[in-house]
Amino acid sequence: MKTNKSYKIILLFLLLIANSQLLFASGGDDHSHGDEKPTTTEQQQKFFSSEAVSDKYELLIRYEPIRIGEPAHLTLFISEYATNKPIDNAEIKITAQEDGKLVFNVKQSGEGTYTVETSFPEKKNYSLAISINGSLGADLILLTNIEAGKELPHTEETNGKSHFSNWKNWLMIVLALFFGLVLGILIQKRNTVKGKTAIAVILLIVNCFLPIQNSIAHGDDDHGAKKSGVNFSNSFNVPKETQFLFDVLTEKVQKGSFTESTKLFGTIIPSSNGQALITTPQNGRVISLNVNVGEQVKAGQQLAVIEQNIDAGTQVNLLAEKNNLTAEYDAAKKEYDRLTSIQDIAAKKDVDEAKSRLQKAETNLKLFTGNSGKTIALNAPISGIVANFNLSIGATVNTGQSLFTITNLSEVYAEAQVFDRDAGKVKQGAKFTIECVNDNHKTSAVNLLSLAQEINATNQSQRVLFKLNNPDSDFKIGEFVNIRVFASENSQQIALPNSAITEINGKPVVFIKDAAENYTVSYVQLGENNGTHTSILKGVEEGERVVINASYQLKMIYLNQ
């Protein structure tokens, strides 16, 4: 019992420590974001850069430290300001504001990338006036702060510090081990009154200190973020080359007319004359098969021929029946011939009777010979495509067996469940579109065919039918579709293409371009989605540049930073 209790105490203590460890670990995580900065400075240590924008173009020049009087190679990136598309084959002239005689050689070296060769004679800050004649027209932009002769900053100092702190770390660990040892001994002596009080006091002290220490750590956190001036967790760098490679495109946010829409769920069903099932009228044997699976057939085209199947008994009966009929016919004919030859003396009534008897016998015989052992041709009732069938020549088929299905997908129906809330919006004259749930195909050639006549008793939904043209057979029977009903009124809202919106930690975000190589994650509040665009209620301002292409790649870069 006693040992049990002691273990409980130890366990409790360990749990407390583990708890605090977790908290500190998360604190450490945040700090590691702070650590990002040195790596970015390391990146910056390789290059200097300067950027400028106009209403047409965005320029970024990147250069390694420039040695005075020696050939310098600078890389100039040109893209469209609003869309971030690289500008190729632009005519570029560069003049230095400080020195009109400087010569610059500009050559395109890649997508939107140009190399600039020159030699700076003095150690100072140059401003370059870049004259561009590209796909968006002419422009003149000044790139300032080209620091010729400037060396990269050193980082040895911080390294020395970290060595020192490492040494300090070790000291702390040794001290802590010692402290732990003392604690362990105390626990061992838990039986004595002194030991008990000592443990209680230590536990109490540790408990009291934990929250305070936590709050101190968090205070430091905030301080760090504020000091650096940038919110590390939301902004990140993407080099221009990467942007061009991934085709990162942006769009300037503008308020525009946005049509709200309502989504209905539906299923594609064949139109009233869009599907035909061909069954056999009689038992028989397939003697001719004129179509293949997947073949396009016209209405009236012969699909197969079936020969009636007769067993031996029936055959005998039939033969006997045929003989009877033939005999009857012969007898009737003889009788009729005899009576006509003695027409003058024979009673008119007898002649008429014989005639009608002969006619009856003739019809019966004709009927029998026409129908017995006959072949039946199966024709296509509608135009369409022959679905998969399992049939071969010689196969026996039974009455009522379905042989072929012909489907015509050029016009199909969509059946939607409409609930009371949306029922008012679904009316003749409204604009509808249909899109597939799984695939991307969609159509706007949709008409409301029939409004509900009755309401489903189980879920109180109404069954509404839409007719849609489906010339490319994109929609298949049984496919799940979303039907959008557009409101007739537009409203002025910020709307972004759906490709701009992605999710981080389950929350919708967009990426906003702040500078040539700098992007920010912005959490947004989404409004209506009308299939192509989603209105943004909060999180994006007019005039901002939002990434509309390759937002997934940016998300990966952001998450991996």
Next chain:
Amino acid sequence: MKTKIGTAITMCAMATSLFIASCSNSSNKTESTSETHEHQHGEGDHHEHIFACPMHPEVTGKEGDKCPKCGMALEHIDEVPATGNFQMQFTSSPQIIEADNPVTLAFTPKNKDNPNAVVPLDMEHEKKLHLILVSEDLSWFNHIHPDYQTDGTYSVAETFPNGGNYILYADYKPSGSTHQLEKINVEVKGKTIPAKTFTKTINTAVSDAYSITLKPDDGIFIANKAIHFDGVFTNEGKPFDVNQLQNHLGAKGHMVAINIETKEYVHLHPEVEGTVLHFHTTFENAGIYRAWLQFMADGKLHTVDFVINVEKGQVKTTETQHDHNNHSDHKH
């Protein structure tokens, strides 16, 4: 039993050491972050942070202050821009401008200190050069944006409606320098119409379904004093939330006010507070001002005009020695 307790002691010791190590670690990291920051700061600018109005660089102040001339929030600038000696060279083709005939107006910014160098311009309100055209009697107004051409000029085509004198205000900011405003007088040949006079205050203007009323504090506009007035919108008679307006050239609205006598030029950008536009400015002279407000609604640019009567306020000592041309060049 003994060994078990021994294990417990060791576990305790290790856990405590880890706990403390994590503590010291995190504090170390904080240190290094702040170090990096200081370092960066050192290699950046050595100036104190300065906040100045983006349109009136002579107005400086603290973070969060607003410009008393145009009401814009002061922006952080790294260094005081050099006040260059700039001039806009103006040519027109054809050289003689005739009413009702399209003419190309071409502007070339020049630095008088360095006439051979090209002068790149910064974007301001989404354009590099804002050109305000008014007839001398201030009855006709247009706001256009010449575009940079391969020959180094900023050009735009325009057609003047009538003969007479016109004033062009070129509003631009050479890169790395201060904001410039230049007044260019232009004579247009052709049939003239009698000059209009504006004496009566018009504080309400209508465009399509929109009606805008300017409401100054205390009901009057006063010269030489930082004043505030509201622009209250209604749509089809109902109160209209200006947040519904689209941005035009980076703002919900642009107002240009010109004094009839002195031709003093004021360019204002309102702020949106609640559901109305808020204007902050200082009119330097008393008298009649013509004001034009441009805003974007329903995908269409609306221009409405007002007549503002600015009452004399405090006594202004320099008023008598005022050189109007110089003044308006300097201001703005």
